[in-house]
Amino acid sequence: MEKMEKNTDHASVTPNKAVMEVLSPENCDAVILDNGRTINNFIDNKIKELDSLDNEPFYVANLDSVFERHHRWLTNLPRVKPFYAVKCNNTPAVIQMLRTLDTGFDCASKGEIQMALSLGVTPDKIIYAHTTKPGFHIKYACAHGVDLMTFDNEAELLKISQCHAKAKLILRIIVDDSKSLIRLSSKFGARLDTVEKLLERAKELGLEVIGVSFHVGSGCTDSLVFKQAISDARHVFDLANLLGFQMTLLDIGGGFSGREDFQVKIEEFSEVINGALDKFFPPESGVQIIAEPGRYYVESAFTLVVNIIAKRVDMDHPDGEENSSNKMVYYINDGVYGSLNCLINDPAHTSVTPYLHKAVDSSKQRYWSVIWGPTCDSLDKIIENYWIPELEVGDWLLIDNMGAYSVSITTTFNGFEKAHIYPVVTAETWHALNLSHTNGIINE
Known part of the structure; x- marks a missing residue:
């Protein structure tokens, strides 16, 4: 990836160093999707990259x-x-x-x-x-x-x-x-x-x-x-x-x-x-x-991408049905103290539907599942009574419609880092808006 030369047009409205830090490349990077690349391609590539690094959660901002x-x-x-x-x-x-x-x-x-x-x-x-x-x-x-x-x-x-x-x-x-x-x-x-x-x-x-x-x-x-x-x-x-x-x-x-x-x-x-x-x-x-x-x-412009960091299989059964399948318990690397704070702070967004990044055979057996966030607090529950195919540690899940009242009120409780944000834009939109003057833009 080649970083474009930065423009300093904002200097006239940045009165001090603290303000300049808001415009740092880390905060303002946007990825231009050219040559037919899509957001799904970007997510695939980012997951491959993180699989060899730290598997941290991230957003894709469309x-x-x-x-x-x-x-x-x-x-x-x-x-x-x-x-x-x-x-x-x-x-x-x-x-x-x-x-x-x-x-x-x-x-x-x-x-x-x-x-x-x-x-x-x-x-x-x-x-x-x-x-x-x-x-x-x-x-x-x-x-x-x-x-x-x-x-x-x-x-x-x-x-x-x-x-x-x-x-x-x-x-x-x-x-x-x-x-x-x-x-x-x-x-x-x-x-x-x-x-x-x-x-x-x-x-x-x-x-x-x-x-x-x-x-x-x-x-x-x-x-x-x-x-x-x-x-x-x-x-x-x-x-x-x-x-x-x-x-x-x-x-x-x-x-x-x-x-x-x-x-x-x-x-x-x-x-x-x-x-x-x-x-x-x-x-x-x-x-x-x-x-x-x-x-x-x-609201619909942001997708959160999270990783399963732990798994437990419980032998108890929903509704007392002894012949039903085991309960699958998963833990992901983001939760209600982080990006998913909307589940407890936003009455207009009280549920999410995570889905597996990789394709799943529709005939594959589904299990009664619970997904927790990463912190030590039992309030940090993402979803329960969720029937999905069995997942494994290291699998990635996507959660759509995560742009409203999420990143702006995320905390670092228990020392878990905030999800990184990767803004992406197609080359067609970018050139239509003539946004090349914006700081920190990256061509992929």
Whole structure:
């Protein structure tokens, strides 16, 4: 493999050594798949390589999937500019891809803002979308030109007035999130009956409120909640306009799944959202519409590849059936304290379906199996009551749909290392985007 010469275009936005480290080749490598090579070819080759080394777990990040998702978004929601939720997956190659696609970025802390800036994102493409921010994080945003930020309470207004008086504020309101797998309204958002008082307080403090935001919850299962939420936002716009604010931005949040097997797809959401926007915020209103998708872009783009490090055969039987087969117990080198933390931390992703890397004869006998993670904690269980052919120590398993809220909240509990991430992109997509200026690119 030949490493391309690095470009130093990012130097103007990397103020210190710590930021430069974010752009290290180890973090930003992407593999270009040319000459007809596929992701499966890459996985095969990487497994062969690791079989002779340390058998560590790894991700393959399909940047073509991110690219395709973006064009699907533009097709279905042409009026809504996506601001990718960095919290969902902060892999530098993903940020760089989306920056090239001209998305904005939803950041929730100083660290996320710093990372986005270090990867070439300009301050005007960032919304500081957290309603309860540490004061020094607000000062950092101010010092680096990030003006757009959310609030939902009076104490936050006072803090912003002291730390970033010129900020452009977005009032986050509570909307119906009862149809989502993860509800957020118990923690964030202002009730509609408190909105007028908050707007009046902002005016007293001389702060500029320019818009409204909401979030219907993560993993939304009913597209119709967006219609009522957009209607509620229109009500707040009207109140703010009466108080003299120049309201120019609506943020419709997230809630969009990235899985093809999810019950509601982007096409159904877009039909409801586009209709509600045309009714309450028609194009002639001049209001800019943005959203904060996270899962949508990355959930199905990442595949986790893990190795079976141990095996045990138990003689007990499921459901007391003495004539049934033995129970197979396997241990893999990643678990709920690592990449599979979603199983305990993400109500929208509570199960996985590992499958063997190598082909298996469909007629091969299947055994009642349990798969554990590598740590010493009995909470670290991946799947049970799983009927699969017998596996061996050293076999590799693949787990799809691992891009959302996995890499960004992985720990190193018990000293197990985090899974390495290998971003890959086809030569066709790479050249179409003219991404050759990005740091640390590798040709395979």
